[in-house]
Amino acid sequence: MQRRTLLKALGAGLALGGPAGRLAVGETAVLPDLVAVRNGEPDALFDRGIEALGGIGRFVKKGQTVVVKPNIGWNVPPERAANTNPHLVRRIIEHCLQAGAREVSVFDHTADAWRSCYRTSGIEQAVRDAGGRMAPGNRESYFQTVAIPAGRRLREAKEHELVLQSDVLINVPVLKSHGGTRLTIAMKNLMGVVWDRGYWHLNDLHQCIADFATYRQPDLTVVDAYNVMLRHGPRGVSAADLVNMRAQLLAVDQVTADAAAARLFGLEDPTEVGYIRIAHEMGVGRMDLENLRIQRIAL
Amino acid sequence: MNQTWLKKIRVVVALVFLALTTLLFVDFERLGESYAPAVLYLQFVPSLLNFTQTLALAATGFIVVLVVTLLFGRVYCSTVCPLGTLQDVVIRLADKIRKPRKVKFKPQKPYSWLRYGVLALTVGLFLSGSVLALSLLDPFSNFGRIAGDLLRPLFVAAHNGYGQLLESFGIYGPFPLHWKAPPLATLIFPALFLLGLIGLSAFKGRMFCNTLCPVGALLGLISRFAIFKIQVPKDACTLCAQCSIHCKAGCIRLKTQEVDFSRCVACFNCINVCEAHGIGYARSRSVKSRPLSPPPLLQREPGVSRRAVLHAGATALVGWASLPGSNPLAAEPGRIAPLKTGPVAPPGAGDIARFNALCTACHLCVSACPQDVLQPALLEYGLSGLLQPHLDFATRYCSYECHRCGQICPTGALQPLDLAAKQIVQLGVARFIRERCIVHTDHTACGACDEYCPTKAVHMVPYRDGLTLPEVRQGLCVGCGACEYACPVRPDRAIVVEGLTVHRQARRPVAKPLERETLDAFPF
Structure with a gap:
């Protein structure tokens, strides 16, 4: 995993364009494993964070197709932060299109009625404004069965065709408490690209989340921690459940992103979240933040 | 007097109401919601029931209908009522399919015992607490079930099929509409009703409106006293019979040159086909100069009453069985509702x-x-x-x-x-x-x-x-x-x-x- 990350970083460094292109080739080897940005609005946090991570050009090449996967699970407005912040979604799409992406699609297999979620979350409008494509995720016919060879309990899943077809997957979860799994962050957000979630709940939810993480590591994970739901998650009852952290985490390794987000949430030890511990043990990614390069930025 | 323009307006208004009401049921989310109150305002039974609950201004549509009926007869039945217009559409389609025929409709018996019997039963049962008869006969609710339960799945399938076609070219166009199949048995009633209605209207015109429809019967009672009625001017009439053979309600008797205005659904067919251009609206007191024919109630033929009694009896059976006394869920006054597994009623149902x-x-x-x-x-x-x-x-x-x-x-x-x-x-x-x-x-x-x-x-x-x-x-x-x-x-x-x-x-x-x-x- 580490080697792959390093190679990817090197490769990206060579291919860089834009502002990050100013870096000398040698410097790219020290790109951080995790960028943590705070004290700013979601779009400004992303601008600064993605620059520190090597620029969007490291992840999106000209002519590629991109899926941006926010959390749009609930029919609640942006100020309730049960869904990913729409300003962040918008900014990410703009970056992708500037990098030359051919198409940027956004969808979620929502929990509440999907049309309501898309609208109320403000994400449908944000995607339109940014020039992305809002795609439906509410019908089984969009999902195709894929094998998960490394899975222990989850050996196959029905995955959305857009994720299967696209060159780049950017996972944009929102950090929230969760009654069943303690926290929902990046790996759990990918439950929104599969169809049959009931199976996961029936067959050791933590293990299934980790199993699915072995299938495809997103190319980039951006954790929205602008407003963080500290209790009553994942849906929340009111805006009183939130703390305005004004932060964001960016990483290539989603286990790293989840571990850092768990600490940000207030957990002493990320292993308190079952799927983070399991994913680390299965070698999906790394949660040992103390051994990773972290770039901390305050705006 | 040339009143042929009346039908043109009538047809346009009827089609607008039919289209809007249909869309209300098949695509509420995208289209219907914006104009729902406007279309619903004039629907008679919903408006009347709503008024008994709220006494609200928004529920006064039935009063407008009553006033119009008192002025011009059952204009409602050929404009606002979606089930009425649906029957007209069936009649037109049937005419396209079958061989052309000279006599489109024959005069019908008034079936007064039946229609007023149904009306009395519906009202009586409703007042005694059972809405079932009204529910099964109300034209708006029947249309709603036809459009919502039967047509909507077809509309959704066509819409989503089109969407999928676009998606096969990589275009996420119109987002899929949702529809969840209800229990199949709940579709039996609207399906049977629609089949019956198609058969009845294709062969007997607006017979439903003058036998089983409680709104038709009530408005018919009122239109007996309408200030303006469609009348045959005896001096101008050439007895060409065009009006009678084009009358969907079968309510024009050539022998006496009389229109039974209680059954007239104000489709205005007669006005347009009259060779003498004589038939049309006139102040109803001008009738007084003519000898009055016996009121339709007394015209009934021997067989009718027996049939009417049978119908009424059947309706009564259905109705009585469903009185609240036999309803296991009826709340007893003063009793605190216990926790029990029962149906969950929508918010706003209250009790x-x-x-x-x-x-x-x-x-x-x-x-x-x-x-x-x-x-x-x-x-x-x-x-x-x-x-x-x-x-x-x-x-x-x-x-x-x-x-x-x-x-x-x-x-x-x-x-x-x-x-x-x-x-x-x-x-x-x-x-x-x-x-x-x-x-x-x-x-x-x-x-x-x-x-x-x-x-x-x-x-x-x-x-x-x-x-x-x-x-x-x-x-x-x-x-x-x-x-x-x-x-x-x-x-x-x-x-x-x-x-x-x-x-x-x-x-x-x-x-x-x-x-x-x-x-x-x-x-x-």
Whole structure:
């Protein structure tokens, strides 16, 4: 995993364009494993964070197709932060299109009625404004069965065709408490690209989340921690459940992103979240933040 | 007097009403919602029922209809009534298919005992607490079930098929519409009704409107006293018979050159085909100079009354069986509703007995429900509540952020609640069955019920080995069914909502402030 990350970083460094292109080739080897940005609005946090991570050009090449996967699970407005912040979604799409992406699609297999979620979350409008494509995720016919060879309990899943077809997957979860799994962050957000979630709940939810993480590591994970739901998650009852952290985490390794987000949430030890511990043990990614390069930025 | 323009206007108005009412039921979300009040305002039975509940200005449409009827007769039946226009469409299509025929319609018997019998029975049963007869005969509700239950799935399939075609070219065009199949048996009634209506109208014109339709009978009674009536001027009449053979209601008697205006549906066919251009509206007192024919009530022929009595008897049987006395769910006054597994009625129903006595099962709420959780009932409410909507949590759950059904219910069976009020209405109470829960049986994490609960009436409490188990705080529960829907355990779910016979108020969730506020440094 580490080697792959390093190679990817090197490769990206060579291919860089834009502002990050100013870096000398040698410097790219020290790109951080995790960028943590705070004290700013979601779009400004992303601008600064993605620059520190090597620029969007490291992840999106000209002519590629991109899926941006926010959390749009609930029919609640942006100020309730049960869904990913729409300003962040918008900014990410703009970056992708500037990098030359051919198409940027956004969808979620929502929990509440999907049309309501898309609208109320403000994400449908944000995607339109940014020039992305809002795609439906509410019908089984969009999902195709894929094998998960490394899975222990989850050996196959029905995955959305857009994720299967696209060159780049950017996972944009929102950090929230969760009654069943303690926290929902990046790996759990990918439950929104599969169809049959009931199976996961029936067959050791933590293990299934980790199993699915072995299938495809997103190319980039951006954790929205602008407003963080500290209790009553994942849906929340009111805006009183939130703390305005004004932060964001960016990483290539989603286990790293989840571990850092768990600490940000207030957990002493990320292993308190079952799927983070399991994913680390299965070698999906790394949660040992103390051994990773972290770039901390305050705006 | 040339009144041929009347029919042109009539046809345009009728088609507009038909189109708008149809769209209301097949595509409420995108189109119908914006204009629903305008189209519903004049629908007679919904407006009348609503007025008895609210006395609201918005429910005065039936008065407008009554006034117009007193002026010009049953104009309603050929313009506003979607079921009337639907019959006209069937008649036209049938004419295209079959061989051209000279005599389109024959004069019909007045069947006065039948139509006034049906009217009396419908009203009588309604006043004694059973809405079933009205529900099964009301033209608006029947049209609603035809459009909403039968046409909507076809519309959704066509729409989504088109969408899929576009998607095969990589275009995510119109997002798919949703439709959840109701229990098949609930489609039997609208299907049979539609078949009967097609047969009857293709061969007998507007016979339904003059035999079984209680609105037709009532408006017919009033149009006897209309100030302007369609009349045959005897001096100009050439006895060409065109008016009679084009009359959809079969209400023109050539022998006496008389129009039975109580059965005239004001389609204006006669005005346009009259060779002498004589037939048309005239002040009804001008009739006085002519010898009055005996009122239709006395014209009945021997066979009619027997048939009418049989019909009335059958209707009565259906009706009596469904009186509230035999309804197992009827609330006894003064009794506090116990927790029991019963049907869950939509928000705004309040007391289920009241709701059952008012809802004519037009299924507009079923069509409009963004969650598809509203489904027609079979016998969940008892016979009297046949086809009335109930919440089916196996399908979906009631959205905490939605109060649409009460807002659009045309009869007032569901009272409109603003969102804040609807969010504390308790439709039922969740009951957790620990022995079935995956956390208890398999020792693995789940929490799907807690995840979906909008008020945190269902929340997770420490169990063992770091696992958490659901717990229900009944006072906070609104009975939305999200927990029951989300529970993955099959066949019997580990959390179920038990419906209340009388809706109650839940506690509004209180938010304690959080201790943490901002982030000054990263904890890693």
